[in-house]
Amino acid sequence: MLMVSNYSHDIATAFLAVSGITMWILSRGYPAFDSKDSEFLFISAYESIKKIARYSLEWIIIAGIPRIIFYKQFEWSHMAGDLQVVAIVIKHIVMFLIVGTGLYYWAKLNKKVNYLKIKHQI
Ligand code: HEM
Numbered sequence: 001m002l003m004v005s006n007y008s009h010d011i012a013t014a015f016l017a018v019s020g021i022t023m024w025i026l027s028r029g030y031p032a033f034d035s036k037d038s039e040f041l042f043i044s045a046y047e048s049i050k051k052i053a054r055y056s057l058e059w060i061i062i063a064g065i066p067r068i069i070f071y072k073q074f075e076w077s078h079m080a081g082d083l084q085v086v087a088i089v090i091k092h093i094v095m096f097l098i099v100g101t102g103l104y105y106w107a108k109l110n111k112k113v114n115y116l117k118i119k120h121q122i
Pocket of ligand 1: 009010013060061064065067069071075087088092095096099
C-alpha cells in the first residue's frame with residue numbers, strides 16, 4: 001500500500017506538471033479568435049484542466065505525508081546516508097519553485113476566465 005501511495009505521489013506530480021504546461025499553452029493561445037464559441041471552449045478547457053491540477057496538488061500533499069513518515073523504514077538508502085536528506089530538501093525546493101511558477105500562471109489564467117464569465121454572464 002505504501003509503495004502504491006508513494007508511486008501515486010510521483011504520478012500526481014506528472015499530472016500537475018502536464019496540467020501546468022497545458023495551462024501555459026492555453027494562456028499563450030488566448031485569444032485565438034474573437035468569437036463566442038472559441039471563448040466558451042477556452043473557459044471549458046480551463047475548467048477541466050483546473051480540476052486535474054487541483055486534485056493532483058491535493059493528492060501530492062496527501063500522499064507526501066505517509067511517504068515522509070515511513071521514509072526511514074521504507075526508502076532510506078544506507079549507501080547515500082544522511083546526504084540524501086539534503087538531496088530531498090533540494091529536490092523539493094526545486095519542485096516548490098516550479099509549482100509556484102505554475103500557480104502564478106494559473107492565477108493569471110483564472111483572471112482571464114473570470115473576465116470572460118462576466119462578459120458572457122455565465
Ligand atoms: C508540490 C509539492 C510536491 C511535489 C511536486 C513533490 C514531488 C516529488 C517527487 C517528484 C518526488 C520523487 C523524487 C525522486 O524519486 O527522486 C518526491 C519524493 C518525495 N516527496 Fe514530494 N513533492 C511535493 C510535496 C511533498 C510534501 C508536502 C511532502 C511531505 C509531506 C513530500 C514528501 C516526499 C518524500 C518523503 C519523498 C521521498 C524522498 C525523495 O525521493 O525525494 N513531498 N516528491
